[in-house]
Amino acid sequence: MDGNGRWAKLRGKERVYGHAEGIESVRAITEACVELGIPYLSLFAFSEENWGRPQEEVDAIMQLMFKSIAAEYETMMRNGVRFVVLGNRAKISPALQDAISTLEEQTSGNSALTMIVFLSYSGKWDIQQAADRMAAEGGDSIEPYLVTAGYPDPDLIIRTSGEKRISNFLLWQAAYSEFVFTDTLWPDFRKSSLLAALEEYASRDRRYGKVK
Numbered sequence: 751m752d753g754n755g756r757w758a759k760l761r762g763k764e765r766v767y768g769h770a771e772g773i774e775s776v777r778a779i780t781e782a783c784v785e786l787g788i789p790y791l792s793l794f795a796f797s798e799e800n801w802g803r804p805q806e807e808v809d810a811i812m813q814l815m816f817k818s819i820a821a822e823y824e825t826m827m828r829n830g831v832r833f834v835v836l837g838n839r840a841k842i843s844p845a846l847q848d849a850i851s852t853l854e855e856q857t858s859g860n861s862a863l864t865m866i867v868f869l870s871y872s873g874k875w876d877i878q879q880a881a882d883r884m885a886a887e888g889g890d891s892i893e894p895y896l897v898t899a900g901y902p903d904p905d906l907i908i909r910t911s912g913e914k915r916i917s918n919f920l921l922w923q924a925a926y927s928e929f930v931f932t933d934t935l936w937p938d939f940r941k942s943s944l945l946a947a948l949e950e951y952a953s954r955d956r957r958y959g960k961v962k
């Protein structure tokens with residue numbers, strides 16, 4: 751989800767205004783995924799690197815997360831959305847950690863859509879923590895130690911706002927993901943944008959390194 755800050759700047763507003771509008775896009779895209787029967791929606795909300803932004807912006811983003819977690823409970827239950835947060839939880843404030851755990855428990859029985867919010871996440875961090883735990887336990891395969899263990903790898907990764915890079919998202923798990931890049935800024939990314947991305951995805955020929 752990229753382009754919140756630019757979206758706000760284009761309107762002569764503070765960056766946080768773009769983050770707030772970005773939450774409206776999350777709501778719209780989540781609803782669209784439920785409607786379309788898409789079983790998993792992963793959202794890269796905040797990277798390990800994002801902690802290095804000005805404290806004021808970090809605080810504003812965490813505050814928005816906190817508020818929307820409380821606000822979305824009923825809609826999630828109504829739509830059968832299971833909420834999951836993956837990332838380096840130790841860095842998240844205890845109050846937000848508690849709110850996250852509570853919503854995860856409350857929605858754990860829902861099965862229409864699993865919404866995975868990647869928070870304080872980076873692909874290199876994930877591989878490192880998996881390798882460390884694997885070594886400690888004497889395991890011999892990385893995958894079961896990744897925080898995404900048990901979840902399918904993403905079929906499609908959409909990057910908004912014109913950037914064409916992976917920015918430390920799912921490095922391991924994106925091995926065979928299809929990518930769609932769009933200039934649309936995240937706060938403008940709504941159902942029609944998702945449908946356009948899905949259309950593009952549908953035209954791809956996935957061979958997984960093999961011959962068809």
Ligand code: IPE
Nearest residue numbers: 751752753754755756757795
């Ligand atoms: C995405 O929008 C939200 C987060 C990374 C938290 P940005 O904040 O990166 O917006 P731009 O890229 O500065 O426009």
Ligand code: MG
Nearest residue numbers: 752753754755
């Ligand atoms: Mg950005």
